């Protein structure tokens with residue numbers, strides 16, 4: 196079956212396996228909680244069965260994904276072993292495709308040839324930034340040009356392409372980050388992910404932070420940058436499928452995330468603030484609203500309009516001196532529309 200925009204992803208972690216060195220912000224073992232670099236076939240089987248248990252009755256498309264390392268940087272024998280194991284689940288009809296993340300500088304013609312006989316459906320590239328100075332400071336060991344070349348090569352394949360960028364890296368600014376977005380948009384990826392930089396225990400960045408040589412983005416600065424990045428991608432037809440790292444036990448541990456804008460519902464907060472901004476503009480545009488106001492949104496956007504713990508509603512009532520605020524839904528509206536009456 197064709198893989199939909201939002202498949203069920205079964206993440207199988209290969210923490211920092213295939214990485215030529217450690218990027219400054221990275222400590223995948225701490226984040227993923229994975230014990231060793233490579234999963235055994237039993238680990239993979241258990242993971243698939245665990246996740247297939249969550250699957251809703253209707254098939255939504257399922258991909259097994261090798262995350263947390265540099266997949267194409269692994270030795271060929273290991274790449275084949277992992278792909279062979281994952282392919283068994285495709286053959287058995289339990290999953291629909293294989294996905295992995297990799298560094299741009301490992302996307303080369305011979306590696307792509309190696310993949311061609313496997314049911315790979317999606318490739319995600321860790322772009323992080325399109326500014327060579329920021330990449331250098333992050334210890335990435337590749338350039339923006341490597342990303343452009345990698346996407347060009349991947350465009351010759353049938354795989355869906357996802358590009359991951361980061362905010363708040365050392366030397367990065369909101370302006371540079373927006374430029375990164377503007378540089379990857381013409382590469383026409385199928386989707387993007389945005390990861391704010393966190394200070395993870397055991398990473399070289401944690402040491403810089405301790406020495407006072409790195410200051411992470413504040414949550415406010417991060418959210419306001421994300422509120423600019425998301426519409427930029429959307430206007431260009433590129434969905435942002437995730438903002439912030441997936442919540443895990445490791446990330447909820449303050450000994451693991453030492454500093455930085457981490458929130459398990461970061462994406463929800465960003466979209467909620469965007470809806471709040473739209474509602475404020477609509478309410479400010481006309482004469483002062485009366486004591487009773489009705490706001491109508493698409494059914495899927497209801498909780499975003501309410502905001503986390505209904506903070507948006509409280510804020511609107513206070514700001515515009517509204518006594519009763521009704522929230523209604525109308526499925527003919529777009530997900531971002533806010534109708535005020």
Ligand code: SF4
Nearest residue numbers: 214217218221263264
């Ligand atoms: S960020 Fe990616 S490439 Fe860099 S060390 Fe971590 S897993 Fe490897």
